[in-house]
Amino acid sequence: MTVRIVIQRDDFDISAEISKLDGEDTGAVATFTGKVRKDGDLVALTLEHYPHMTEREIGRIVEDAQGRWPLLGVTILHRIGRLLPGDRIVLVAVAAKHRGAAFEACQFLMDYLKTRAPFWKEEERSGGRHWVAARHSDDAAAERWRGT
């Protein structure tokens, strides 16, 4: 089991990240990439995080996922700093023998990342800057894994 948790300012290449994850037992790789969406007058997003806790919290989320599914590799890469519309923000990549585990673990990791990993987004719009509010839909998405 390979686990890579990376917080960085730079962009990433999905193919390169997957190739670090891939083993010969891997039959299925599921990935999720989150991007800054063009959204009205949005100029940029700035991502702040809680160094050290971020890596530890994501590590706990990955451990939880490993207890739920037979995984062969997990990469979670999250960018920080100022990002523009079209920029990639986050990559979650999961390798497993079969597709069910890869798909489900990838969704689980994203849902928990959204609700547990200590990152905060500040938007710059033409009218000024403001902190993005947490979304109830993200809490609901994470909640559905409870008791499973």
Place this chain on the structure above:
Amino acid sequence: MTVRIVIQRDDFDISAEISKLDGEDTGAVATFTGKVRKDGDLVALTLEHYPHMTEREIGRIVEDAQGRWPLLGVTILHRIGRLLPGDRIVLVAVAAKHRGAAFEACQFLMDYLKTRAPFWKEEERSGGRHWVAARHSDDAAAERWRGT
């Protein structure tokens, strides 16, 4: 909405394929890559397909997905010919505004690809060659989308 359906012998690069799919409204890209798993004495897999019908059937599956989720782009790339353990077989990539649609459509497309798209795998093992049998678990995976 960009739809790309490609059947080819050559390998593919996931980053390059995603970049063809990506628009400025895209907030979420989910991908699935299927690979030839190292499996005991497996030497190679040879993939045969039904030219023309393959593209048409996958087109119908994509249309079905578009009716279920608000999608911005879909790429389905399937290799044919002789593949070795570790080789990529299939890529499904889905772009959407939000992650729920991207994840669900990606799973749906894989499940239907497995049970509807006219491809057949022949295994080469040290003991000889044989055609892979369809799996009930794949039928069950596709079945769960019925009535949704």
Place this chain on the structure above:
Amino acid sequence: MTLLYFAWVRQKTGRGEEQLALPAGVKTVSDLIAVLTQRGGGFVDAFADPKRIRVAVNQEHTSFDAALKEGDEVAFFPPVTGG
């Protein structure tokens, strides 16, 4: 009409494709299978267990009771195993 055979159906029948005039009395896929089976040999073997055979008419999945007409493209194959 055009008949196509894939995977082990192709191997058992010994051919991938053939042209055939719609045989007299053939109204459905089942009727066509009955005619093909009369050829004996590999065709008997290929269609011995109809539950293991799938059919597409004009490149759409269908069932054995689907109607056939002159000019149709009819393909026989095992359950698919791609992805």
Place this chain on the structure above:
Amino acid sequence: MTLLYFAWVRQKTGRGEEQLALPAGVKTVSDLIAVLTQRGGGFVDAFADPKRIRVAVNQEHTSFDAALKEGDEVAFFPPVTGG
């Protein structure tokens, strides 16, 4: 102990980090918030609506009734919005 503030909690308190000896009588996160609020100004504003604040002690999410001891790292921040 080390106190950390993130996102708008940092902006309202006007600081990202501070060192503090565990104040007398502070047993829980709630007690600590009461002491910080006594500073007035941005601290009152930052903690005005406790439902909007989350806390981590020693880099683990916890609740306002979590026990504190000298040397703990306590972080205050809004609900997270990464990913």
